Amino acid sequence: xxxxxxxTAYRTLDSESLRGPIGDHADVRALxxxxxxxxxxxxxxxxxxxxxxxxxGPEGSVCVKQALPYLRAAGPSWPMSPExxxxxxxxxxxxxxxxxxxxxxxxHYDAGLYCTVMERLSxxxxxxxxxxxxxxxxxxxxxxxxxxxxxxxxxxxxxWPFERKMDGLALFAANKxxxxxxxxxxxxxxxxxxxxxxxxxxxxDEAVAALRRDGPLKAAAARFGQKFLNEPxxxxxxxxxxxxxxxxxxDTRVIDPEFAxxxxxxxxxxxxxxxxxxxxxxxxxxxxxxxxRLGHGEWILEQASLFxxxxxxxxxxxxxxxxxxxxxxxxxxxxxxxxxxxxxxQDAFLDTLFADMLGFAxxxxxxxxxxxxxxxxxxxxxxxxLRGRCEASALAMARALLTHPExxxxxxxxxxxxxxxxRRQAAR
Amino acid sequence: xxxxxxxTAYRTLDSESLRGPIGDHADVRALxxxxxxxxxxxxxxxxxxxxxxxxxGPEGSVCVKQALPYLRAAGPSWPMSPExxxxxxxxxxxxxxxxxxxxxxxxHYDAGLYCTVMERLSxxxxxxxxxxxxxxxxxxxxxxxxxxxxxxxxxxxxxWPFERKMDGLALFAANKxxxxxxxxxxxxxxxxxxxxxxxxxxxxDEAVAALRRDGPLKAAAARFGQKFLNEPxxxxxxxxxxxxxxxxxxDTRVIDPEFAxxxxxxxxxxxxxxxxxxxxxxxxxxxxxxxxRLGHGEWILEQASLFxxxxxxxxxxxxxxxxxxxxxxxxxxxxxxxxxxxxxxQDAFLDTLFADMLGFAxxxxxxxxxxxxxxxxxxxxxxxxLRGRCEASALAMARALLTHPExxxxxxxxxxxxxxxxRRQAAR
Numbered sequence: 001x002x003x004x005x006x007x008t009a010y011r012t013l014d015s016e017s018l019r020g021p022i023g024d025h026a027d028v029r030a031l032x033x034x035x036x037x038x039x040x041x042x043x044x045x046x047x048x049x050x051x052x053x054x055x056x057g058p059e060g061s062v063c064v065k066q067a068l069p070y071l072r073a074a075g076p077s078w079p080m081s082p083e084x085x086x087x088x089x090x091x092x093x094x095x096x097x098x099x100x101x102x103x104x105x106x107x108h109y110d111a112g113l114y115c116t117v118m119e120r121l122s123x124x125x126x127x128x129x130x131x132x133x134x135x136x137x138x139x140x141x142x143x144x145x146x147x148x149x150x151x152x153x154x155x156x157x158x159x160w161p162f163e164r165k166m167d168g169l170a171l172f173a174a175n176k177x178x179x180x181x182x183x184x185x186x187x188x189x190x191x192x193x194x195x196x197x198x199x200x201x202x203x204x205d206e207a208v209a210a211l212r213r214d215g216p217l218k219a220a221a222a223r224f225g226q227k228f229l230n231e232p233x234x235x236x237x238x239x240x241x242x243x244x245x246x247x248x249x250x251d252t253r254v255i256d257p258e259f260a261x262x263x264x265x266x267x268x269x270x271x272x273x274x275x276x277x278x279x280x281x282x283x284x285x286x287x288x289x290x291x292x293r294l295g296h297g298e299w300i301l302e303q304a305s306l307f308x309x310x311x312x313x314x315x316x317x318x319x320x321x322x323x324x325x326x327x328x329x330x331x332x333x334x335x336x337x338x339x340x341x342x343x344x345x346q347d348a349f350l351d352t353l354f355a356d357m358l359g360f361a362x363x364x365x366x367x368x369x370x371x372x373x374x375x376x377x378x379x380x381x382x383x384x385x386l387r388g389r390c391e392a393s394a395l396a397m398a399r400a401l402l403t404h405p406e407x408x409x410x411x412x413x414x415x416x417x418x419x420x421x422x423r424r425q426a427a428r
Numbered sequence: 429x430x431x432x433x434x435x436t437a438y439r440t441l442d443s444e445s446l447r448g449p450i451g452d453h454a455d456v457r458a459l460x461x462x463x464x465x466x467x468x469x470x471x472x473x474x475x476x477x478x479x480x481x482x483x484x485g486p487e488g489s490v491c492v493k494q495a496l497p498y499l500r501a502a503g504p505s506w507p508m509s510p511e512x513x514x515x516x517x518x519x520x521x522x523x524x525x526x527x528x529x530x531x532x533x534x535x536h537y538d539a540g541l542y543c544t545v546m547e548r549l550s551x552x553x554x555x556x557x558x559x560x561x562x563x564x565x566x567x568x569x570x571x572x573x574x575x576x577x578x579x580x581x582x583x584x585x586x587x588w589p590f591e592r593k594m595d596g597l598a599l600f601a602a603n604k605x606x607x608x609x610x611x612x613x614x615x616x617x618x619x620x621x622x623x624x625x626x627x628x629x630x631x632x633d634e635a636v637a638a639l640r641r642d643g644p645l646k647a648a649a650a651r652f653g654q655k656f657l658n659e660p661x662x663x664x665x666x667x668x669x670x671x672x673x674x675x676x677x678x679d680t681r682v683i684d685p686e687f688a689x690x691x692x693x694x695x696x697x698x699x700x701x702x703x704x705x706x707x708x709x710x711x712x713x714x715x716x717x718x719x720x721r722l723g724h725g726e727w728i729l730e731q732a733s734l735f736x737x738x739x740x741x742x743x744x745x746x747x748x749x750x751x752x753x754x755x756x757x758x759x760x761x762x763x764x765x766x767x768x769x770x771x772x773x774q775d776a777f778l779d780t781l782f783a784d785m786l787g788f789a790x791x792x793x794x795x796x797x798x799x800x801x802x803x804x805x806x807x808x809x810x811x812x813x814l815r816g817r818c819e820a821s822a823l824a825m826a827r828a829l830l831t832h833p834e835x836x837x838x839x840x841x842x843x844x845x846x847x848x849x850x851r852r853q854a855a856r
Contacts, residue, residue, distance in 0.1 A: 157654065157657050157658065162604075162607065162608075162611060162657050163604050163608070165657070166601040166602075166604055166607070167601070169597060169598070169601045170597070170598045170599075170601035170602060171598075173594040173595070173597045173598035173601070174594075174598060176590075176591050176594055179590065179594070180590075180591070183590060183754050187754075187757075188754075188757045188759060188760065191759075191760045192759045192760055192762070194759075213763075213765065215761075215765060215766045215768060215769025215770070216769050216772075218760045218761065218766065218769060219756075219761075219769040219770060219772065219773040221760075222755070222756045222757065222760055222761075222773065223773060223776075225754070225755065225756075225757075226585065226755040226756060229585050229590050229593070229754065229755060230585065230659055230660060230661050230755075231658055231659060232658060232660065233658050326611050326615075326616075326653070326657065327650070327653065327654040327657060327658070328647075328650045328653075328654060329615075329616045329650065329653070331616060331619075331620045331622075332616065332619045332620055332646045332649075332650055333643075333646065333647075333650075334620070335641075337641065337643060338643045338646065340643060341643025341644050341646060341647040342643070342647060344644075344647065345647040345650065345651060348651075
């Protein structure tokens with residue numbers, strides 16, 4: 001059967017039925033070695049949206065990811081177009097020239113099956129798992145800071161004539177179902193009594209009720225929701241939390257960009273930053289007799305800071321070296337006496353990205369604490385009282401970030417406030 | 429010949445060759461009456477981009493507008509796709525349900541000829557001409573304020589689920605050539621020694637040199653240029669100056685939306701506001717022995733203020749009555765105690781639109797004073813010294829708006845500053 005004929009109709013693959021379509025690719029067959037019927041295949045998906053298979057042959061292995069036509073966490077009752085697999089591949093193609101080995105190698109994309117054959121990352125694990133296990137990754141913060149800087153700068157109007165971004169904007173404007181999920185689950189549901197929400201109860205009942213009565217907080221969240229839909233600064237990953245990063249001690253890879261669209265750069269920054277903070281707040285729940293996790297917490301906050309500083313430095317360096325786009329056109333700032341004004345404008349722009357990062361981080365934290373989809377950083381804490389205390393601290397910080405942005409103008413202010421506010425809350 | 433066959437190939441129409449394609453439409457033939465060969469046809473286009481014909485028959489008349497494949501003001505050496513005619517029609521279709529008779533009736537759009545048959549507006553004249561002639565239009569400011577409020581609100585995420593805007597975003601993202609003109613001629617060329625620029629010389633030489641050395645001014649203009657490309661808040665007209673409005677004493681119509689795209693609402697606000705200010709600054713050049721134009725100037729400033737206040741009031745009323753979109757979702761603010769927070773967020777949003785209006789107005793003023801395309805408000809002032817004085821005052825105000833936005837937080841501050849700064853400049 002030809003590849004063409006085999007792929008036309010969408011069908012959900014399983015460990016047997018994927019051997020045919022995968023085996024059709026001579027290069028994948030060569031990479032795996034042996035015969036398709038002898039390959040070891042196992043489904044390992046633990047996310048909300050896809051089937052993920054590891055296929056192992058005598059010579060090597062690949063990862064096969066297929067988009068499901070519904071939200072896996074909810075089952076077929078929540079349909080969702082598998083088209084997002086197309087946009088995942090379009091995102092990888094768009095950023096690949098700039099981010100080097102920070103994404104997996106893509107071998108094939110099957111448009112009919114919404115299925116991607118890609119590099120198997122091994123012995124990588126999901127960053128979120130590593131952080132829960134108390135592991136450290138010395139390159140992580142710099143790698144992701146560099147990643148966001150490069151992926152976003154080179155898909156913005158700072159780097160290229162605007163026509164290029166407008167073409168991308170038109171393409172990714174069709175990736176609506178993931179954006180609908182973000183709009184509903186991040187920027188709406190957590191702030192009212194949606195039946196999709198859940199929280200640690202009764203421990204968080206009071207805090208959640210207070211959150212849903214907090215008009216200024218809801219207005220701030222709504223402003224970030226509006227910003228999410230109204231500032232296509234760059235092609236963003238759209239879901240860059242610690243479950244979308246795979247790591248070894250020395251290697252970092254960004255995966256799962258199916259929520260990709262043109263949006264605010266701060267949304268990617270905030271996803272990663274906010275999930276580092278969630279990890280920090282969950283640490284007491286993972287303490288053992290041998291490890292109180294205080295050192296791990298300190299390390300996590302250092303990484304949060306290093307992530308931002310790396311992003312900031314790299315983004316500014318790219319702007320200075322590759323600013324050939326229509327935004328801040330080079331022709332306006334070519335004389336030596338213009339350098340100071342440009343530098344000041346660049347600093348102001350980075351300040352808005354910093355504020356956006358904090359606001360989006362707060363929104364991402366809140367949705368993981370009181371919304372539909374939670375994170376195992378907290379869910380794996382068995383003791384509900386302990387879990388509730390961790391979550392309440394995180395929730396208080398997120399509220400402060402949204403309602404008192406004037407208190408968080410620098411990274412030092414943020415990093416100082418986190419343990420201080422938690423101590424204060426514990427003393428109550 | 430069938431309509432289909434006749435329209436396939438693009439060709440520039442003239443007073444004779446348009447009779448065929450127009451006459452193919454039975455309803456247009458009925459409206460005009462008589463035989464096509466007997467119709468009176470004259471070309472009346474005075475803009476930069478199109479042929480415009482008035483076709484008169486014994487029963488009535490229509491206007492026929494055809495997009496040229498080049499920039500008319502520059503000639504065939506500056507090619508420009510006639511596709512913009514398609515987007516002009518797409519814009520009219522998108523806003524027609526909301527703006528009532530503030531746009532002309534569209535009878536037919538011929539996709540092959542990039543040609544629109546529309547209502548002939550008579551005895552309307554171009555607003556810019558009326559303002560130069562010292563005429564007053566009692567409904568104008570309220571009509572255009574209402575127009576921008578309705579056209580922008582109902583194409584924003586405040587009114588509808590975001591998917592609707594994303595579809596529009598994808599469509600209008602293809603209207604790149606007009607956006608390229610805006611990006612180059614408004615946000616770049618005026619700020620450096622582009623060969624396309626001109627200004628009243630030598631009278632403005634010094635002011636223009638100072639403008640092009642002013643780093644903070646250029647950074648401010650560049651920020652608005654970046655905003656223009658990065659904030660698709662609504663479907664904007666894209667060129668809403670006083671040459672895109674036709675008026676009688678009682679009727680107001682918005683025409684020529686071929687620059688339409690999803691952009692910042694402040695861009696339309698600023699286009700109209702900035703061109704009212706340009707008209708104010710040009711008034712001394714049109715004074716006669718019988719009319720010093722001081723009264724007309726006062727009336728113009730009152731209209732500028734009334735335009736904004738109408739827009740603001742109407743936009744807020746639409747938000748309160750029709751806010752069914754994903755931005756600021758109603759579910760978050762349904763309790764009575766949420767009303768204050770929502771109102772405060774609405775005021776803050778309108779404040780950003782006000783600041784955007786002033787910034788974009790300043791950019792639009794500067795490009796008409798020192799860039800490629802000027803306005804007849806000034807060009808028709810024969811005395812170059814007088815013209816230069818008028819233009820220098822306008823230029824000084826535009827620079828102040830861009831570099832000292834903190835001095836212009838309210839309409840009263842703007843309206844007070846205009847004559848005051850001009851008196852101060854005259855006293856030098």
